[in-house]
Amino acid sequence: LAMDEAHPDKSGNAVSLGGKAIDEWTSMLEEALGLVRLALPHWYEELMVTNKRILPVGYEPEMHLSASYREAPGIVYMTLHPDPLTMAEALVHEVQHGKLNRLSWIDPVLHNAYTAWSESPVRPDLRPVMGVLLAVHAFVPVAALHHQLVVHGHPITETKKFEERREQVLAGNDGGLTIVEKTANATPLGRKVIQGLRKVHDVLVADCERSRWSADAMPPG
Numbered sequence: 001l002a003m004d005e006a007h008p009d010k011s012g013n014a015v016s017l018g019g020k021a022i023d024e025w026t027s028m029l030e031e032a033l034g035l036v037r038l039a040l041p042h043w044y045e046e047l048m049v050t051n052k053r054i055l056p057v058g059y060e061p062e063m064h065l066s067a068s069y070r071e072a073p074g075i076v077y078m079t080l081h082p083d084p085l086t087m088a089e090a091l092v093h094e095v096q097h098g099k100l101n102r103l104s105w106i107d108p109v110l111h112n113a114y115t116a117w118s119e120s121p122v123r124p125d126l127r128p129v130m131g132v133l134l135a136v137h138a139f140v141p142v143a144a145l146h147h148q149l150v151v152h153g154h155p156i157t158e159t160k161k162f163e164e165r166r167e168q169v170l171a172g173n174d175g176g177l178t179i180v181e182k183t184a185n186a187t188p189l190g191r192k193v194i195q196g197l198r199k200v201h202d203v204l205v206a207d208c209e210r211s212r213w214s215a216d217a218m219p220p221g
Contacts, residue, residue, distance in 0.1 A: 013067055013077040018059025020080055025056060028080060032087035035156070039148035043092070043141065051095050054078055066090040070101040085156055085165075089142050093221060096138040100193070109133070109190040116183050129183045132218070133194070136176040139219035140197050143169045143204050168220055170208060173201055175217035 017025065037044045052074035057065070060079040064086045067077040076094040081087055103109060113130035127135075146166040150157045177197060186194055 013055070013057045015055055016058045017056050018080055020059050025080055028082075028084060028087055029054065029091075031084040032091060035084060035088040035149065035154070036092060036145065038152055038154065039145045040092070040141065047095065050074070050099060051076060051091075054091075056080065064090055066094050068094040068097040068101070070104060073098050073102045073105075085162070088145065092141050092145055093138040096141055097134055100134055100137045103189065103193070107189045108187050109193065111185040111187065112183075116185075118179055118183065127218075129180060132176050133180050133184065133190075135219035135221060136173055136180060136197055137193065138221065139169050139173050139176075140200050140204070143173055144200060147204050167208075167213075168217075170205055171210075171213035171217040172219040174205065174210065174213060175215065176219045177201055179218075 033044070054076050055078070057067075057077045058079045060081060064081040064083075065079045068075065076091065076098070078087070078090055078094070081090075100109070110130055110133065114128045116129040117126045118129065118132060143166070146157075146162070146169065150166075156162060177194075180194055181198070184190065184194065
């Protein structure tokens with residue numbers, strides 16, 4: 001899987017520390033995991049079974065690139081990034097992909113998973129409805145991470161950058177979930193997944209002003 005690339009902005013997943021010391025990797029991952037442990041303690045506890053290994057695939061000072069594959073459940077490929085929140089988001093995002101990918105080994109989840117397609121303003125390629133569900137399934141917990149960090153009054157939430165990112169994720173989840181609900185032909189298990197995402201999302205946006213959100217917003221990844 002090292003060079004099997006599904007993301008249009010990446011060129012494979014060859015293992016690399018990106019010129020950074022192992023201590024830099026472990027220190028940043030510990031900081032990112034600390035955010036997850038504070039905000040999503042039960043989700044953090046599940047990591048013992050939901051994730052087996054993080055493979056380093058380089059360093060990116062500006063953007064962050066990560067990947068996971070249905071064929072390799074429990075494995076997350078990640079680039080190193082200087083922002084611990086970005087790393088925390090990526091870990092939540094990719095582990096969530098792993099959960100849904102595992103489910104897809106025992107249940108189709110969506111009967112039209114790869115026959116119904118839609119455009120996305122955050123990617124240049126068309127996305128199958130399963131891709132949109134994977135994105136929403138990944139970013140609703142990211143939104144929950146943001147929400148709980150605010151509840152805990154973490155200093156990382158006191159910036160304009162955080163506010164903008166939080167709104168971007170919520171707006172994208174709103175648009176993506178709407179597409180899934182309109183387009184997906186779900187199995188009974190798939191319906192439970194979608195209904196669960198809707199329930200959590202509705203709690204997270206209960207006090208939000210949605211009027212300025214773009215109707216075609218999608219999760220940012």
